[in-house]
Amino acid sequence: MNLHRHHHGGVSFSALLFIILSVFAPLGHGSSSPILSELNGPKLRHSRLFKSALQHQVSDEHLSDLWEPLSNQGWKPFVESTVTSSSMPESSGFIQVFLDGGLNQQRMGICDAVAIAKILNATLVIPYLEVNPVWQDTSTFEDIFDVDHFVNILKDDISIIRELPDEYAWSTREYYASAIRSTRVKNAPLHASLNWYLENVYPVLESYGIAAISPFSHRLAFDNMPIEIQRLRCKVNFEALVFVPHVRSLGEALVSRLRYPIVESIDAVSGTKYIRQVVDTKSGHGAGKFVSLHLRFDKMAAHSACDFGGGKAEKLALAKYRQTIWQGRVMNSRFTDEELRNQGRCPLTPEEIGLLLAALGFDNNTRLYLASHKVRIYTLHFDSILYY
Numbered sequence: 001m002n003l004h005r006h007h008h009g010g011v012s013f014s015a016l017l018f019i020i021l022s023v024f025a026p027l028g029h030g031s032s033s034p035i036l037s038e039l040n041g042p043k044l045r046h047s048r049l050f051k052s053a054l055q056h057q058v059s060d061e062h063l064s065d066l067w068e069p070l071s072n073q074g075w076k077p078f079v080e081s082t083v084t085s086s087s088m089p090e091s092s093g094f095i096q097v098f099l100d101g102g103l104n105q106q107r108m109g110i111c112d113a114v115a116i117a118k119i120l121n122a123t124l125v126i127p128y129l130e131v132n133p134v135w136q137d138t139s140t141f142e143d144i145f146d147v148d149h150f151v152n153i154l155k156d157d158i159s160i161i162r163e164l165p166d167e168y169a170w171s172t173r174e175y176y177a178s179a180i181r182s183t184r185v186k187n188a189p190l191h192a193s194l195n196w197y198l199e200n201v202y203p204v205l206e207s208y209g210i211a212a213i214s215p216f217s218h219r220l221a222f223d224n225m226p227i228e229i230q231r232l233r234c235k236v237n238f239e240a241l242v243f244v245p246h247v248r249s250l251g252e253a254l255v256s257r258l259r260y261p262i263v264e265s266i267d268a269v270s271g272t273k274y275i276r277q278v279v280d281t282k283s284g285h286g287a288g289k290f291v292s293l294h295l296r297f298d299k300m301a302a303h304s305a306c307d308f309g310g311g312k313a314e315k316l317a318l319a320k321y322r323q324t325i326w327q328g329r330v331m332n333s334r335f336t337d338e339e340l341r342n343q344g345r346c347p348l349t350p351e352e353i354g355l356l357l358a359a360l361g362f363d364n365n366t367r368l369y370l371a372s373h374k375v376r377i378y379t380l381h382f383d384s385i386l387y388y
């Protein structure tokens with residue numbers, strides 16, 4: 001078995017840690033790894049299924065389908081409205097939003113903020129990204145997204161400013177954090193309608209010339225929106241929001257490393273260490289392809305009342321997390337593990353994920369990456385995934 005774990009730190013914009021498992025050889029029956037023996041012998045629950053999956057030969061035809069892009073399933077790109085926009089209406093005031101959550105939630109929040117500025121005829125201040133307690137990323141909007149591009153693409157839709165004019169410079173995050181302020185809208189319901197904003201935020205703009213909405217994540221409904229507003233959200237997401245060049249190049253470098261990993265080798269003659277990029281370990285359909293899995297085998301695994309089949313050490317680790325992190329707030333603990341699993345209330349175990357990958361047609365040649373914040377429950381036996 002060939003198991004490498006590399007922790008790549010220092011990717012500050014996303015603070016993702018990748019645990020990289022290189023899968024080249026399956027674990028033979030009877031071979032022992034240090035991880036497995038630590039666990040007091042976790043048992044595969046589906047060893048018969050595993051055996052037949054291991055013997056299953058995947059046809060070439062199936063393998064080539066596997067890496068084909070999915071069909072569009074009826075989704076279409078948005079089409080630019082044919083209604084020629086008349087001149088921009090007079091601004092009703094400034095809209096500020098403070099976005100919490102991870103980058104993905106913040107991105108949706110930016111789309112919603114543009115939609116709301118549009119409906120209120122307001123001028124949008126470049127959104128403020130809160131520092132997330134998990135990711136601890138202090139990047140601002142300007143650090144992540146190309147602001148000139150953002151403003152330019154949306155110039156016929158709404159007005160956007162980078163900073164408030166001097167007379168409103170008092171309206172900062174600190175100002176709202178320190179006391180109750182009449183310009184702050186803090187009661188926007190989850191998935192509010194456009195009417196809610198017209199009824200509750202427009203009056204604030206009329207009275208003060210500014211409205212600061214916080215919290216704002218997930219505060220605009222998806223359903224029953226005018227088609228023009230939905231189009232505008234798509235335009236923000238797919239056209240207006242582009243990463244700054246250094247984020248794009250870092251992303252491209254990461255994908256290239258994932259496709260063609262760097263490995264350390266030792267020259268057999270001289271004994272010198274050197275690194276090389278793997279470009280040729282595979283040929284055919286899977287070349288340069290990889291599967292990445294985002295498994296929540298962190299404290300979330302303990303949040304379910306489930307057992308993951310990792311044996312005694314894992315059970316102890318889970319119990320500790322249930323007590324210290326969740327302090328007993330674990331749902332469904334009155335059910336047995338079997339009941340929970342049969343009811344579909346358990347995250348898949350590593351073993352089940354291995355079976356799922358095999359059923360989808362991935363073979364033991366597949367390059368597999370686990371993306372994760374931190375795997376806190378170290379004993380969860382990822383080894384069973386390594387059968388593939």
Ligand SMILES: *[C@@H]1O[C@H](CO)[C@@H](O)[C@H](O)[C@H]1NC(C)=O
Nearest residue numbers: 024025026054055056057364
């Ligand atoms: C991969 O699985 C096939 C059976 O499908 C087996 O013949 C082969 O030895 C396995 N490859 C490795 C590297 O273990």
Ligand SMILES: *[C@@H]1O[C@H](CO)[C@@H](O)[C@H](O)[C@H]1NC(C)=O
Nearest residue numbers: 089090092119120121198202
């Ligand atoms: C925004 O401007 C348009 C065009 O001038 C106008 O029809 C609409 O009533 C305005 N909306 C609000 C909320 O004032």
